[in-house]
Amino acid sequence: MTGPLVLGIETSCDETGIGIVRGRQLLSNTIASSMDEHARYGGVVPEVAARAHLEALQPSIERALTEAGVTLDDLDAVAVTSGPGLAGALMVGVGAAKGLAVSLGKPLYAVNHLVGHIAADILTSDDRATAPLEYPTIALLVSGGHTSLLHVRDLTTDVELLGETVDDAAGEAFDKVARLLGLPYPGGPQIDIASADGDPRAIRFPRGLSKASDMAKHRYDFSFSGLKTAVARWVERAEAAGEQVPVADVAASFREAVIDVLVTKALAACEDRGVPRLLLGGGVIANRRLREVALERAAAAGVAVRIPPLSLCTDNGAMIAGLAAELIANGRGPSTLGFGADSTLPVTEIQVSPA
Amino acid sequence: MILAVDTSLGTTVAVVDADGRTLAEASTPDPLGHAEVIGDLLAQVVRPGITHVVAGMGPGPFTGLRIGIAAARAFALGRGAPLIPIPSHFAIALDASADGPFAVVTDARRREIAVSVFDGVDADGIPALVRPTRLEKRGVELDEPVHETTELSAAALARVGARAIAAGRVLADAEPLYLRSPDVVQPGAPKRVSS
Ligand SMILES: [Zn+2]
Numbered sequence: 373m374t375g376p377l378v379l380g381i382e383t384s385c386d387e388t389g390i391g392i393v394r395g396r397q398l399l400s401n402t403i404a405s406s407m408d409e410h411a412r413y414g415g416v417v418p419e420v421a422a423r424a425h426l427e428a429l430q431p432s433i434e435r436a437l438t439e440a441g442v443t444l445d446d447l448d449a450v451a452v453t454s455g456p457g458l459a460g461a462l463m464v465g466v467g468a469a470k471g472l473a474v475s476l477g478k479p480l481y482a483v484n485h486l487v488g489h490i491a492a493d494i495l496t497s498d499d500r501a502t503a504p505l506e507y508p509t510i511a512l513l514v515s516g517g518h519t520s521l522l523h524v525r526d527l528t529t530d531v532e533l534l535g536e537t538v539d540d541a542a543g544e545a546f547d548k549v550a551r552l553l554g555l556p557y558p559g560g561p562q563i564d565i566a567s568a569d570g571d572p573r574a575i576r577f578p579r580g581l582s583k584a585s586d587m588a589k590h591r592y593d594f595s596f597s598g599l600k601t602a603v604a605r606w607v608e609r610a611e612a613a614g615e616q617v618p619v620a621d622v623a624a625s626f627r628e629a630v631i632d633v634l635v636t637k638a639l640a641a642c643e644d645r646g647v648p649r650l651l652l653g654g655g656v657i658a659n660r661r662l663r664e665v666a667l668e669r670a671a672a673a674g675v676a677v678r679i680p681p682l683s684l685c686t687d688n689g690a691m692i693a694g695l696a697a698e699l700i701a702n703g704r705g706p707s708t709l710g711f712g713a714d715s716t717l718p719v720t721e722i723q724v725s726p727a
Numbered sequence: 728m729i730l731a732v733d734t735s736l737g738t739t740v741a742v743v744d745a746d747g748r749t750l751a752e753a754s755t756p757d758p759l760g761h762a763e764v765i766g767d768l769l770a771q772v773v774r775p776g777i778t779h780v781v782a783g784m785g786p787g788p789f790t791g792l793r794i795g796i797a798a799a800r801a802f803a804l805g806r807g808a809p810l811i812p813i814p815s816h817f818a819i820a821l822d823a824s825a826d827g828p829f830a831v832v833t834d835a836r837r838r839e840i841a842v843s844v845f846d847g848v849d850a851d852g853i854p855a856l857v858r859p860t861r862l863e864k865r866g867v868e869l870d871e872p873v874h875e876t877t878e879l880s881a882a883a884l885a886r887v888g889a890r891a892i893a894a895g896r897v898l899a900d901a902e903p904l905y906l907r908s909p910d911v912v913q914p915g916a917p918k919r920v921s922s
Pocket of ligand 1: 485515517518654655686
């Protein structure tokens with residue numbers, strides 16, 4: 373298998389990701405996370421994340437090169453996430469990518485992080501030879517930073533945003549509810565553990581933006597802050613009544629509410645758009661219950677589900693390199709050097725500042 | 728041949744030869760937009776034969792400061808060249824003409840200034856830092872004559888770097904001169920939502 377050799381740099385949140393691909397073949401996926409440093413704050417602290425990126429970048433690049441068995445001179449291009457994400461964190465990656473590309477005299481591709489999550493699915497490795505991603509597909513991307521529903525007609529030219537969260541990302545909701553229940557950060561895995569013996573139907577928590585009256589404007593949008601408040605209120609009421617809070621039931625019921633609304637809206641998009649394919653991505657896909665419910669309900673709806681390996685679902689540089697390799701394979705030229713970090717980069721901007 | 732990069736104030740890059748002569752310099756005094764301009768400025772000065780890369784380590788507003796350091800490190804990695812970290816105030820001190828001790832002052836935001844006191848140059852030709860860099864409230868009375876600036880020259884930074892290399896001296900840590908911790912507060916108990 374051949375194709376352009378690309379090194380991708382991803383610093384949009386708390387993972388410093390360096391990936392190397394040759395065309396669609398994954399050669400290295402190196403991730404340094406500052407998650408532990410954020411734990412005591414209960415969420416990602418942008419300044420802490422940016423400092424950690426600066427420290428981790430060089431060793432991560434060196435590690436990725438070693439793992440891939442290539443040198444910087446071998447590279448055909450450098451790729452970097454321009455957005456969306458945390459501005460100060462993105463800028464560290466942008467600065468490094470520009471320094472590296474100019475130093476090597478190699479073309480630089482600035483790309484969209486969310487579209488990168490979709491590109492994760494086309495990467496193959498020795499232990500993973502996947503059938504090619506079929507178009508069109510609906511994509512549901514869920515993480516601590518984003519919750520987006522996309523209609524992907526072509527990875528490099530045509531991605532449409534159907535909806536996104538209007539307040540908290542789903543991953544953030546997990547973190548906040550975990551804290552409310554006295555569980556540590558990050559909340560996702562903790563809620564999962566706590567839910568193990570809980571009844572997901574014990575408490576009927578609200579499904580955000582799911583009422584008939586929300587459908588006209590927010591059919592594919594998500595909202596989790598009301599759900600978080602509902603959980604807080606339920607817990608406070610139980611405490612005020614002197615009851616012991618049934619943490620397992622609360623956690624399981626909360627998790628079910630999040631998953632229900634994610635899967636319902638994703639499958640509604642599949643049906644409305646006549647697209648029998650759903651791609652899942654983002655760190656929250658690590659949640660086993662989410663995968664279970666999605667697979668079960670998609671099967672019932674006749675929708676085929678694709679889930680990249682977990683190491684490619686969380687933020688990583690390989691997906692950024694992979695997207696750039698696809699752009700190159702489709703004859704697209706590099707980005708001009710004047711781009712910056714765009715914390716709210718729209719998903720329609722797949723490549724930033726093409727020549 | 729030394730490439731120097733600094734984004735502690737504006738964005739400035741320069742290449743000087745082993746004798747300290749400026750071969751190329753490209754700058755903008757804009758205190759914002761470092762991420763946007765750094766690539767084009769580097770492309771203007773880049774050339775074969777760069778043996779060392781000097782990074783201005785601040786002090787400076789963190790978000791911008793990091794961009795230059797990240798770019799300098801990555802550039803050095805790309806050329807297999809050593810990275811020489813130099814505190815940015817040394818470049819300002821080298822270009823300042825003063826008799827006796829003087830204070831290099833740059834804005835540190837939040838109504839504070841970053842202050843480094845220098846007194847001439849030492850035997851290696853490197854500005855002599857006589858009081859470590861610190862933060863002060865803006866408006867405070869300093870003991871020394873003040874040399875305040877919003878710009879610095881990467882060529883001067885490169886020359887300080889050249890002298891440090893020649894003397895085998897290390898003038899800065901590998902980490903930026905942040906002077907401030909990330910100001911985050913640890914969360915207290917969750918706020919009540921019921922009234
Ligand atoms: Zn992401």
